[in-house]
Amino acid sequence: MQITELFPSSLEVALMDYSDGTIADFMPDFYTSLPDLQNHLLYPCAGGLRTLSQPDSFAFQDVNSYLLLYTVKGEGMVQAEGDQEALAEGSLLLWDCQDYLRLRPTTAKWGIRLVFFSGESADIYYEEICKISFPVFTCPESTQLADNIRRLTELGLVTSPHHAFEENRLLTNILSDLLLTLYEKHSEGKAAPPYLMKIKELFDTDYQHEHTVTDLAASFSVSRYRLCRDFAQYYGMTPIKYLNSVRLTHARTLLETTNLRIHEVASRVGIDSITHFINLFKASTGTTPAAYREGYRSFREIDHK
Numbered sequence: 001m002q003i004t005e006l007f008p009s010s011l012e013v014a015l016m017d018y019s020d021g022t023i024a025d026f027m028p029d030f031y032t033s034l035p036d037l038q039n040h041l042l043y044p045c046a047g048g049l050r051t052l053s054q055p056d057s058f059a060f061q062d063v064n065s066y067l068l069l070y071t072v073k074g075e076g077m078v079q080a081e082g083d084q085e086a087l088a089e090g091s092l093l094l095w096d097c098q099d100y101l102r103l104r105p106t107t108a109k110w111g112i113r114l115v116f117f118s119g120e121s122a123d124i125y126y127e128e129i130c131k132i133s134f135p136v137f138t139c140p141e142s143t144q145l146a147d148n149i150r151r152l153t154e155l156g157l158v159t160s161p162h163h164a165f166e167e168n169r170l171l172t173n174i175l176s177d178l179l180l181t182l183y184e185k186h187s188e189g190k191a192a193p194p195y196l197m198k199i200k201e202l203f204d205t206d207y208q209h210e211h212t213v214t215d216l217a218a219s220f221s222v223s224r225y226r227l228c229r230d231f232a233q234y235y236g237m238t239p240i241k242y243l244n245s246v247r248l249t250h251a252r253t254l255l256e257t258t259n260l261r262i263h264e265v266a267s268r269v270g271i272d273s274i275t276h277f278i279n280l281f282k283a284s285t286g287t288t289p290a291a292y293r294e295g296y297r298s299f300r301e302i303d304h305k
Contacts, residue, residue, distance in 0.1 A: 007045040007065065007116065014060035018102070021056025028114045041168035042119035042175075047153045051111050052076065057104035063097035065116040066126055068174065070139065070149050073111035077104050078136070085136050087112075090146070092139040094178070096126060113153045117171055125175040132182040142204075144249045145177045151252075162295060169285075180236050192234040195220040199227075200235060203243045207250065208270040213239055247271060248284050255293040262289045 008027060015023045028048035045065045049072070052058070059079075069078075069087070076087045079102040080095075086106070087093060095101055097116065139146050152170045155163065184192065191197070199216055216239065217224045231239045247269040254265045266277035281289045 011046065011060065011063055011116070014063050015058055018059035018061070018100075019057065021052075021058060023058070025052060025056065026050060026058045028116065040120060041164060042117060042122060042171035043164065043167050044152060044171065045116040045118055047113075047115040047117075049111070049113055049153055051109050052103070052105045053110075054105050054108055057102055059100065059102035060097065061100040063116075065097050065118045066122055067093065067095040067097050067101070068113075068115040068117065068149060069093040069095070069103070070113040070146065071110070072113060072141070074105060074107040074109050076110040076112070077106050078102070079104075080135075087136065090138060090140045092137045092145075092149075092178075094126070094129060094135055094137070113149055115149065115152055115171075119168075119171070121172075125179065129175070129179050129182060132179075137178065137182075139178075144246065145174055145181075147249060147253065148174045148177070151256075166295075184234055184236075193230065195222070196231055196234055199231065199239065200242070203239070203246050207243060207246045208268065210270065211239075211243060244271075244280055245284070248281060251277070251281065251289070252285075252292065255289055256296050265289065 012023060012027060015026060019026070028046040028050065069092070071087045071089050071091045073089060075089070078085050078087055078093055078095075080100055139149075148170050152167065152174070155167060155170075192200070199220070202211065213224050213227060217227045220227070222230075228238050231237075231242070235242055237245070251265050251269045254260055254268060258265075260268065262278070263274045266272070266274055269277075271277040271280070278288055281287075281292070285292055287295070
């Protein structure tokens, strides 16, 4: 397994053989490594936010990692094995970097988030995802998956066990969410019933307000039992558990980016009980909201020194 400090040099060598442009414009930040932990975790070899400009293009192969590439702004083109596909805003590319890949902007500026990653379970995730769909996926910026990609690329150049486990958690969530979303879309060739899609959309966009299974069941003229059973079948969890997962995702963003008090964060995401919020947050992340904020800010302070 590749040691992370060596990754940038191996990527640079591969880019030099095939690229037409300033390689430094493409090279992401590198993440220092904790080899003992990385033997058991998913981890980023390199990552960051980059802007590519016309007419440059960047290509590589025989690099020992996988790539997640998310288009933030503009548009680009991916070319491989004679095929090509557009990468518009909100598109996500997953690629095995052992295979040849060329990337070029098709607008004047192409803003992308890059995550080169590896780890013990990376092969399994990649193989399972490729069985269903490959290699470009739609992933709007408002989704939890896109938010986790942003978090991962913004963690910075920090080496600590806490940091390594946070990277593993984010990568696991990204790949698991992508895989489960594909399973949902392709399960038995059927999409979720329209009423379930409406409920999920309601949770994704109106998570700040109270929603009960009883009220939702009445609104869509189904039983509580059927609603919970069907929702779990298509989305992998009960309605309220899904709603709380959306709330906690937005809560983490507020803890990272604002100085709101903990009870204010809870209220902003639709949870009125501070005790309930702390218990949910700890069950999801393994730490309290206050400790999560402190840990995140410690990462950022070290990164900017």
